[in-house]
Amino acid sequence: MTATALKPASAHQSPARPAKATIDQWGQLMAAAQAGNGGAYNRLLSELGPWLTRYFSRRLPMSMVDDAMQDTLIAIHQKRHTYDPARPFGPWLGAVARYKWIDRLRAMGRKATVSIDDELIEPSVEDHESAVTSAVLLEELLTKLKPAQATVIRLVKLQGFSIEDAAHRTGQSESLVKVNIHRGLSKLAAIAQTGS
Numbered sequence: 001m002t003a004t005a006l007k008p009a010s011a012h013q014s015p016a017r018p019a020k021a022t023i024d025q026w027g028q029l030m031a032a033a034q035a036g037n038g039g040a041y042n043r044l045l046s047e048l049g050p051w052l053t054r055y056f057s058r059r060l061p062m063s064m065v066d067d068a069m070q071d072t073l074i075a076i077h078q079k080r081h082t083y084d085p086a087r088p089f090g091p092w093l094g095a096v097a098r099y100k101w102i103d104r105l106r107a108m109g110r111k112a113t114v115s116i117d118d119e120l121i122e123p124s125v126e127d128h129e130s131a132v133t134s135a136v137l138l139e140e141l142l143t144k145l146k147p148a149q150a151t152v153i154r155l156v157k158l159q160g161f162s163i164e165d166a167a168h169r170t171g172q173s174e175s176l177v178k179v180n181i182h183r184g185l186s187k188l189a190a191i192a193q194t195g196s
Contacts, residue, residue, distance in 0.1 A: 023089055023090040023093075024089070026044055026047065026048065026089050026093070027085065028040075029043055029044035030080065030085070030089060033080065034083070034085065045073055045077075048073065048076065048093070049073065052068075052069040052072050052073065052097060053065060053066070055097055055101075056069055056072075059101055060101070060104055064104055064108075067104075068101065068104050071103070072096060072097055075096050106162075141191060141192075142154065142188075144191060145184045145187055145188070149180045149183060149187070150184065151170055152166050152170060152177045152180045153181055153184045153185065155169060157185075
């Protein structure tokens with residue numbers, strides 16, 4: 001499938017919630033991009049940019065919107081291999097955007113003040129097996145790290161504590177917390193790439 005075979009997104013759709021046809025087109029563009037179609041990938045990113053800007057404009061201070069949008073596009077690029085073309089694109093995109101939004105809220109040092117509405121996800125009851133499996137695998141991976149690294153990764157990356165709070169809880173200096181997080185994540189990435 002080529003990018004030119006797909007119709008452009010409708011200009012009459014809601015700015016907050018893209019039409020289902022648009023989301024389906026984005027899924028087709030991502031599938032084409034995964035197959036090596038650079039034109040489809042460029043089109044996808046150019047169409048996602050304005051939607052992400054609107055998404056973050058409703059959730060963050062205006063000074064943070066552009067950075068959040070750019071971070072999300074980078075995350076989409078880095079995680080594009082995780083999208084399964086047999087599944088809907090909307091939930092995948094929504095998850096990436098929400099994670100980046102939550103990252104921004106944590107960076108601001110405050111809790112979310114707006115509700116997380118699943119704009120792209122149709123209501124359904126899902127099986128939690130994959131989430132449980134992921135949590136078990138993550139815990140298993142963390143056991144391969146030095147205890148100081150695993151502890152600060154749990155506190156900062158999984159539980160949302162600040163570097164300062166993690167330093168206070170563990171007795172490590174703030175710079176050591178940062179070093180341990182960096183080294184621990186680097187080791188996890190190496191394990192994930194080599195499979196051991």
